[in-house]
Amino acid sequence: MATLTEIARRAGVSVSVASRVLNGDPNLRTRPETRERVVQAAKDLNYTANYAGRALRLARSKALALIVPDVSTPLFADLLAGAADASGEQDHTLLLGRSDRVTAGGDLVRRLVGEGRVDGFVLQRSDDLSDQALENLVANDARIVLVASRTPRRRGSVVLDDVAGGRLATEHLLALGHRRVALIGGVERSDIARRREQGYTEALHDAGLRKRDAWVTRLGYSPDVAAAAARSLMATSPAPTAIVVANVNGAIGALTALRQGGFDIPGDVSVIAIHDQWMAAHTWPPLTTVKMPFYEVGYLAVRLLLDQLAGAPAEDIVVRDPAPLLILRESTGAPNSAV
Structure with missing residues (x-):
């Protein structure tokens, strides 16, 4: 009885390609004439598939x-x-x-x-x-x-629904009276980061505000990177009175950096994070978050x-169900009129 190796040699293809053609693999990408050569070679050599072996290969590991x-x-x-x-x-x-x-x-x-x-x-x-x-x-x-x-x-x-998450976080700050709202976002190539920034931008637009490039960072979500982003944002003039951090891990780093910099939270600047985790309730102050499903x-x-x-x-x-949920804690409040 002919083997797959003989079929592959006669058709001028690899054993793997011959096997996938004869097993009708729908994910195989090859030219029609290549498939025809394999099928014809199998006919010429009276090839019979080993269905017992095929069944064994297709067994699931669960x-x-x-x-x-x-x-x-x-x-x-x-x-x-x-x-x-x-x-x-x-x-x-x-x-x-x-x-x-x-x-x-x-x-x-x-x-x-x-x-x-x-x-x-x-x-x-x-x-x-x-x-x-x-x-x-x-x-x-x-x-x-x-x-x-x-x-x-x-x-x-x-x-x-990252757009809804970014929008909800920003709308919370706007409802408190903030008009200088910054964003610590993910890297530019991340589709998650782009969607969350879209929600932030839409909320500002609906409130009659424009997004200021100086108040948006796109450096990533790690605590160290977000901490550096927070320091950079607070060095702008005027500085934001509130920050949306598009990931809770980054928000913990940003919160630490702001407190080390002598900023009162939320007196000088409010901070809200997208995503929630148990650590967010145990920072100082505890982080307001948007819980995602x-x-x-x-x-x-x-x-x-x-x-x-x-x-x-x-x-x-x-x-979209359940929708993003606002978890109110102590890191957000009304803007300080003196700031």
Whole structure:
């Protein structure tokens, strides 16, 4: 009986391509004439597929992987809880990993899927992983759902209503009477950061205010970077009386830097963060936040991934229910008339 190696040699293709053509892989990208050569070679050599082996290869591990930028941050606790609940409901095991492994080890996704260790991935990529870099790292036949961001390839995603989150945070400050409202945002290439800045801009516009470039930073969300951004903003003239920080981890860094700089919060400057985590209630002063539905994102991302594994097409979802929720604490207040 002819082997795949003989089919591939006769058709002038690799064994992998011959196997995927004969197995009808819908994700294989190759020219029609190449497919015809493989099919004709199989006919000429009376090739019979090994369906028992194919069934073994297609067996599921019933394990999924959730990959996040930093497994140590409390920010991802709700995301993990939602993903774990959805996995458990379908009798799947959920593994947790860091996205820097995806960046540094380009074959990680291919290897884990190819070796049958996991059936698919839910991935929140780090800001330094571009669309093209992601596509270069992910195998064409890997089932993957992105959380919080999207790519032009539309692999499937579940994102937050970041525009509404940015708008709600800014509207809270405007309602307190602030008119000099700054934004500490994410890096420019981040689609999350762009959406949150859009919400900030729309809220200012609706209040009859214009966005001032000097009061917007786009440097990232790490505590150290946000701390430097806060110091830079307060050195402008006039300085803002309120700051929206587009990520709670960055807000903790900004809050520390402002207090070290001798600013009273909220007397001199109010601070509000997008996202909530337990640490936000234990800063000084406790941080006012906009809680985003990260549990629902994790839950829906796993359900979407399982649907894809069952043959459903990739889908993009924006979680609008529940809506972003304002959590009032002590870091925001009316502007000081003397400032």
